[in-house]
Structure formats: C-alpha cells, structure tokens
Amino acid sequence: xxxxxxxxxxxxxxxxxxxxxxxxxTNSIAGAMATKAASVTDMIKKLSDKKLLKYQKYKGVHLTDxxxxxxxxxxxxxxxxxxxxxxxxxxLWDEVHDVAEQLEHxxxxxxxxxLDEYLGFPSHDPHGxxxxxxxxxxxxxxxxxxxxxETGKHGIISGVVNHSRLFLQYLQKNGLTLGRSIKILEIxxxxxxxxxxxxxxxxxxxxxxxxxxILIKTK
Amino acid sequence: xxxxxxxxxxxxxxxxxxxxxxxxxTNSIAGAMATKAASVTDMIKKLSDKKLLKYQKYKGVHLTDxxxxxxxxxxxxxxxxxxxxxxxxxxLWDEVHDVAEQLEHxxxxxxxxxLDEYLGFPSHDPHGxxxxxxxxxxxxxxxxxxxxxETGKHGIISGVVNHSRLFLQYLQKNGLTLGRSIKILEIxxxxxxxxxxxxxxxxxxxxxxxxxxILIKTK
DNA sequence: AAATATTTTTAGACATGTCTAAAAATATTT
DNA sequence: AAATATTTTTAGACATGTCTAAAAATATTT
Ligand SMILES: [Mn+2]
Ligand SMILES: [Mn+2]
Ligand SMILES: [Mn+2]
Ligand SMILES: [Mn+2]
Numbered sequence: 001x002x003x004x005x006x007x008x009x010x011x012x013x014x015x016x017x018x019x020x021x022x023x024x025x026t027n028s029i030a031g032a033m034a035t036k037a038a039s040v041t042d043m044i045k046k047l048s049d050k051k052l053l054k055y056q057k058y059k060g061v062h063l064t065d066x067x068x069x070x071x072x073x074x075x076x077x078x079x080x081x082x083x084x085x086x087x088x089x090x091x092l093w094d095e096v097h098d099v100a101e102q103l104e105h106x107x108x109x110x111x112x113x114x115l116d117e118y119l120g121f122p123s124h125d126p127h128g129x130x131x132x133x134x135x136x137x138x139x140x141x142x143x144x145x146x147x148x149x150e151t152g153k154h155g156i157i158s159g160v161v162n163h164s165r166l167f168l169q170y171l172q173k174n175g176l177t178l179g180r181s182i183k184i185l186e187i188x189x190x191x192x193x194x195x196x197x198x199x200x201x202x203x204x205x206x207x208x209x210x211x212x213x214i215l216i217k218t219k
Numbered sequence: 220x221x222x223x224x225x226x227x228x229x230x231x232x233x234x235x236x237x238x239x240x241x242x243x244x245t246n247s248i249a250g251a252m253a254t255k256a257a258s259v260t261d262m263i264k265k266l267s268d269k270k271l272l273k274y275q276k277y278k279g280v281h282l283t284d285x286x287x288x289x290x291x292x293x294x295x296x297x298x299x300x301x302x303x304x305x306x307x308x309x310x311l312w313d314e315v316h317d318v319a320e321q322l323e324h325x326x327x328x329x330x331x332x333x334l335d336e337y338l339g340f341p342s343h344d345p346h347g348x349x350x351x352x353x354x355x356x357x358x359x360x361x362x363x364x365x366x367x368x369e370t371g372k373h374g375i376i377s378g379v380v381n382h383s384r385l386f387l388q389y390l391q392k393n394g395l396t397l398g399r400s401i402k403i404l405e406i407x408x409x410x411x412x413x414x415x416x417x418x419x420x421x422x423x424x425x426x427x428x429x430x431x432x433i434l435i436k437t438k
Numbered sequence: 439a440a441a442t443a444t445t446t447t448t449a450g451a452c453a454t455g456t457c458t459a460a461a462a463a464t465a466t467t468t
Numbered sequence: 469a470a471a472t473a474t475t476t477t478t479a480g481a482c483a484t485g486t487c488t489a490a491a492a493a494t495a496t497t498t
Contacts, residue, residue, distance in 0.1 A: 025445080025446085026445075026446055026447085027444095027445065027446080037445075037446065037447085038446085038447075038448085040446090041446065041447055041448085042447095057446080057447075058445080058446060058447080
C-alpha cells in the first residue's frame with residue numbers, strides 16, 4: 001500500500017510530533033531521517049497530496065488521522081517483531097532494532113495478527129515501550145526518570161530513554177535490565193551521580209547521564 | 220547488499236536454469252518475472268556488470284557461481300520463512316508463499332541462522348521442497364510422479380509440482396497432504412485417472428492432471 | 439527598521455527499475 | 469537462398485527517491 005520510505009517518514013514525523021506537540025519543521029525531519037532538507041520537502045509534498053499530512057509552506061507539517069494510523073501501525077509492527085526476535089530467537093535487546101527496521105515494512109495483516117497471538121499479545125517490547133493494539137490504542141504507563149527520584153524511593157526498571165546499542169549494552173552488563181527493582185541509596189550532590197540498590201542485594205553506582213536515561217515505575 | 224529486484228531476478232533465473240540446464244533466454248525470464256523483455260535486457264546488463272551472470276547478446280544468460288550463491292541463499296530464506304509461517308504461526312500451506320516472497324529479502328545472516336535453529340534445522344518446507352543449508356548445499360531426494368506409478372505400488376506423498384493455491388487447497392480438502400501413505404489401486408485406461416488408497420483406509424479417485432502434480436517417495 | 443543569519447523551497451540532475459515503439463538480429467518457412 | 473516470423477535489443481520516456489547549488493522566505497540581531 002505505502003512504500004518503505006513513506007512509512008519511515010510517517011513514523012519519524014509521528015515520533016517528533018509525540019515529543020514536541022507542535023508542527024514539525026523540515027530540518028528536524030531531515031535530521032531524523034538522515035537525509036537532506038530538499039529531499040524532505042519533496043517527500044512532504046507527496047505525503048500531503050496523499051492526505052497523510054497537512055503541509056503549509058515554511059510552516060512545517062502535522063499528520064492527519066490517516067497518516068497517524070499508518071505511523072502507529074508501523075510502530076506496532078516494529079515492536080512486535082522486536083519482541084519476537086528477543087523472546088523467540090534469543091536476540092539480545094541491543095540487537096533487535098536494526099532487523100525490526102526491515103521487518104516492520106512487511107505487508108500482511110494476517111502475519112501481524114498471528115505474530116501478536118503467537119507472542120501472547122505482549123503489552124511491551126524488549127525496551128519497555130508499549131506495543132499499540134490492533135485498534136491503534138497505545139496504553140501509556142506513567143514512568144519517572146531514575147534521576148528524578150529522591151533518596152529512599154524505590155521502583156521497577158521499566159524503560160529506557162536512550163535506545164543506543166552502547167547504552168543498552170552498558171545496562172545489560174551491569175544487570176540494569178527491565179523488571180529489576182531498585183532503591184535510591186544516595187545522591188551525590190556534586191555530580192548528581194546515584195548510589196542504588198539493585199534487587200535488594202547488589203549496590204551500584206551510576207552517573208547522572210545514565211540515571212537520566214532509565215525509566216522507573218513507582219507504586 | 221543486493222536489491223529486492225536483483226534477488227528476484229537471480230532466483231527466477233536459477234529456477235529456470237535448474238529446469239532446462241541450458242542458457243536462459245530473455246523471454247522466459249520476462250515470463251517468470253511478469254515483466255517485459257526490454258526490462259529484462261536492462262537488468263541482465265546490470266547483473267552481468269556485477270559478475271552475477273554471464274551474458275552474450277541474443278544468446279541468453281547463465282548464472283556465475285556468485286549469482287547462484289545469492290539465488291540459493293534467497294531460496295533458503297524463502298523456504299525457512301514458509302516453514303516458520305506454517306509450523307509456528309499456523310498458516311495453511313497455501314497461504315505461506317506470498318508472505319515469504321517479502322520476508323526472503325530481509326537482510327540479516329544472524330536472523331536466518333537463528334530462525335533455522337529455532338525451527339530445528341528443518342530439511343523441507345511446507346510443500347516438501349528441500350531447504351538449502353547454510354553452505355548452499357541442497358539435499359535432493361529422488362521422487363516419482365504419482366502418475367508414473369504402476370498399479371499395486373505404494374509410497375509417501377512428499378512434494379508437489381504445481382504450487383498454486385487452488386491446487387494446494389484441493390489437496391488439503393481431500394487429505395492428500397505431505398507424509399500420507401498412498402497405494403495405487405487402479406489406473407483407468409481411458410483417461411488415466413487413478414483410484415488410490417490413502418493411509419490404508421480411505422479410497423480416493425483423482426484425475427491424471429492431479430496425479431501428474433503429486434510427488435511420491437517410494438522405498 | 440535595516441542588516442544579517444538561518445531555514446526552506448526550487449531548479450535541475452542522477453540512480454534504479456520500468457515501459458512502449460522501433461530497429462536489429464536470429465530463427466523458421468517457403 | 470530469399471521471404472517471413474519471432475526474439476532481442478536500443479532509444480527515449482516515466483516514476484520514485486535522492487542530491488547539490490542557488491533563490492526565496494522567515495527569523496534574529498543590531
Ligand atoms: Mn526499535
Ligand atoms: Mn523497541
Ligand atoms: Mn514459495
Ligand atoms: Mn515452498
């Protein structure tokens with residue numbers, strides 16, 4: 001129905017839109033798509049002709065309902081495939097993204113529905129991100145940055161802000177994986193680094209940079 | 220590495236080559252690819268420049284070792300995905316081909332190796348076709364057409380010649396699926412239709428047209 | 439408010455893969 | 469062997485998505 005490239009543009013615009021709330025400008029799309037502003041303008045015109053987004057020259061774009069639907073379907077496929085790769089094929093959580101970038105463009109409703117069922121209708125992907133349902137509804141859980149928790153507070157590691165392989169590998173190596181419980185022991189007033197207790201046993205010291213990229217579910 | 224289209228051309232030429240043994244001409248490739256002869260000539264030149272096939276104007280083509288390697292890898296991916304769809308996601312054997320046509324182009328060696336392992340290193344796909352190994356080796360089992368068996372002979376349904384959805388659905392409906400044992404009870408001299416015994420219980424009458432498209436393994 | 443900087447768009451080009459129509463080469467018939 | 473039919477290639481065009489360089493519009497600084 002829609003091309004590989006069109007789906008990627010819609011997904012990128014959708015994600016920028018979720019963050020900013022405002023109209024998305026040409027340069028930020030170019031950044032997200034690793035392409036040039038001129039190419040973005042060309043593609044924007046095409047997507048606008050297809051009524052997938054609203055475009056006013058020099059004013060940026062925002063997705064129509066139709067465009068948003070395709071973006072969310074693509075996100076759903078991406079996260080279901082990541083879940084498959086992690087849970088069934090034993091890919092590590094830092095290895096799933098690149099392959100899912102390809103798999104998310106396979107066109108078959110039956111395939112995705114059956115995959116969803118086969119995986120037991122998972123609610124979250126290997127990075128803790130929510131998987132949109134068939135109906136396009138995304139259940140958002142309220143999470144806090146580990147760096148925003150006060151001393152003595154505790155919770156469960158439930159997501160990451162940074163999705164880079166390097167960061168994911170760092171977390172893996174230090175046991176800071178999804179589902180582990182943490183408690184804030186001490187916050188260093190100088191560099192804002194944090195001493196935490198992991199699973200009520202192990203003590204770990206992490207930088208503020210790391211703490212700002214871990215999402216915690218508190219009671 | 221190679222485009223979706225290049226892989227499809229190489230796979231098509233490979234299959235034509237397996238059947239005929241001779242140089243493959245432009246029109247037969249056009250037929251297999253559902254495109255025009257002019258387009259085939261264009262693509263052939265590109266594949267020839269890339270040393271994936273040998274081309275002499277007006278004399279047809281044949282794959283180089285490099286081209287054959289890519290073709291076989293694509294067949295391997297196609298058949299592994301068909302097996303996954305059938306055995307894990309409960310697709311029927313007539314439903315797997317079209318989706319596998321897309322999935323076969325996903326580029327990731329790790330993915331295919333892990334999928335192979337996850338499926339238990341299957342030797343054959345849902346249509347009885349052999350799955351090439353990592354090394355590119357295809358283990359060919361000698362099979363006979365059901366229409367070539369004499370009265371009294373028996374064997375196991377092990378493959379199909381025609382892969383059309385209509386034929387596969389017909390076989391499914393009549394219980395003529397892979398692994399079932401059959402015995403030739405009687406061959407009608409007039410229309411060459413065959414009376415067979417299925418799994419030593421059920422009697423079925425099939426046309427010569429059907430018998431010519433079922434492959435049997437005999438002891 | 440004018441000058442300057444930044445962002446966005448336009449113009450024109452290129453790569454990939456496709457097509458139709460015409461030309462050229464090869465195969466078949468007489 | 470010449471005439472005719474078939475197959476293949478060439479020429480030129482088009483769609484998709486990308487690019488660089490220049491022009492135009494908008495935003496920021498003075
Ligand atoms: Mn991802
Ligand atoms: Mn993810
Ligand atoms: Mn198939
Ligand atoms: Mn098959």
